[in-house]
Amino acid sequence: MGRRAFGLMACVGLVMAVSVSLSAGSAEAARKKKPQPIPAYATSVAWAAVPGPSLGAAQPIGGYAAGCIAGARPLPPEGVGYQVIRLSRQRNYGHPVLIDTLREFGRRVAAAGLGTALIGDMGQARGGPMPSGHASHQIGLDADVWLRLDLPPMGRAGRERLDEIKYVDYDRMRVTADWSDRQARMVQIAASDPRVARIFVNPAIKLAMCQRSWPDRGFLNKLRPWNGHDGHMHIRLSCPPGSPQCEAQAAQPDGDGCGEELISWLDSASPAIEHPPGHQPEPRVVRKVPAACRTVLNAAGTRMASLPESAPATVATTR
Numbered sequence: 001m002g003r004r005a006f007g008l009m010a011c012v013g014l015v016m017a018v019s020v021s022l023s024a025g026s027a028e029a030a031r032k033k034k035p036q037p038i039p040a041y042a043t044s045v046a047w048a049a050v051p052g053p054s055l056g057a058a059q060p061i062g063g064y065a066a067g068c069i070a071g072a073r074p075l076p077p078e079g080v081g082y083q084v085i086r087l088s089r090q091r092n093y094g095h096p097v098l099i100d101t102l103r104e105f106g107r108r109v110a111a112a113g114l115g116t117a118l119i120g121d122m123g124q125a126r127g128g129p130m131p132s133g134h135a136s137h138q139i140g141l142d143a144d145v146w147l148r149l150d151l152p153p154m155g156r157a158g159r160e161r162l163d164e165i166k167y168v169d170y171d172r173m174r175v176t177a178d179w180s181d182r183q184a185r186m187v188q189i190a191a192s193d194p195r196v197a198r199i200f201v202n203p204a205i206k207l208a209m210c211q212r213s214w215p216d217r218g219f220l221n222k223l224r225p226w227n228g229h230d231g232h233m234h235i236r237l238s239c240p241p242g243s244p245q246c247e248a249q250a251a252q253p254d255g256d257g258c259g260e261e262l263i264s265w266l267d268s269a270s271p272a273i274e275h276p277p278g279h280q281p282e283p284r285v286v287r288k289v290p291a292a293c294r295t296v297l298n299a300a301g302t303r304m305a306s307l308p309e310s311a312p313a314t315v316a317t318t319r
Helices: 003-032 043-050 096-111 181-191 203-210 218-222 260-268 291-298
Strands: 059-063 066-071 083-084 116-120 142-146 196-203 222-223 232-237 303-304 317-318
Touching: 003 066, 059 291, 083 096, 083 260, 096 116, 096 142, 096 232, 142 291, 181 196, 181 218, 181 232, 196 203, 196 218, 203 222, 203 260, 218 222, 222 260
Parallel strands: 083 116, 196 222
Antiparallel strands: 059 066, 116 142, 142 232, 196 232, 303 317
């Protein structure tokens, strides 16, 4: 071997040795580096513990799955065409536009003679990550509406422990015989509201909606296939005007969404994981919650009152 070749090999070996040494040093430094503390406003524990909404004008802050809401309002526990279920969870809060949307939705459901819509989880008093059940629902613009329409108006205690009707046969990936014109019409009513950005439903339910004859199929674009969602629809509003800190989602693809994308969802759909009663999940941490939410979390606000059987909720000022 020539002297020059030998010298090149020696240089390469030296570079490799230095590189290995630096890598080892970096790994050692990483091991010694202390983990960054998790701020309170990034944990579900903090948001679930706040006594009530913050005072002031309503403002959604951040994204649907990483944010909060200032100045949220409660949806009245019952109204024309709807009832809120599981009030003890204290998740019937949202932006005033969401409150107005749901109340109008109830009126349209009643006018259509469909029955009583059951409003499930909306958001917590100041939004933020929930300790269980949802990754989104954080900025006061999301609401779950159950698809069953067979129940008469009930007292609040009777609405605490209800079971969803599952409308999907996962062996066939088609809707069950319980699915009817009434469910389809209720979904269509919700999706036709211009304030609604999208509605998440099970892929089989999206297929059933696609297969129906509609005078105007434009609303189908808003129906987005998503795993689970076999007993309820998840309504999501667009960022309201005058909400500079609200992070909008990307626009929907053109078309009715009844083609290849839907087929791919049908091929891979699976039911949601059901946890037994009393299940206590680990606290959720969302590190991308905007720093502005720290102010919302710590702001003066109103205290959530107990909900008597027949009177609307009242609030008392607190810090």
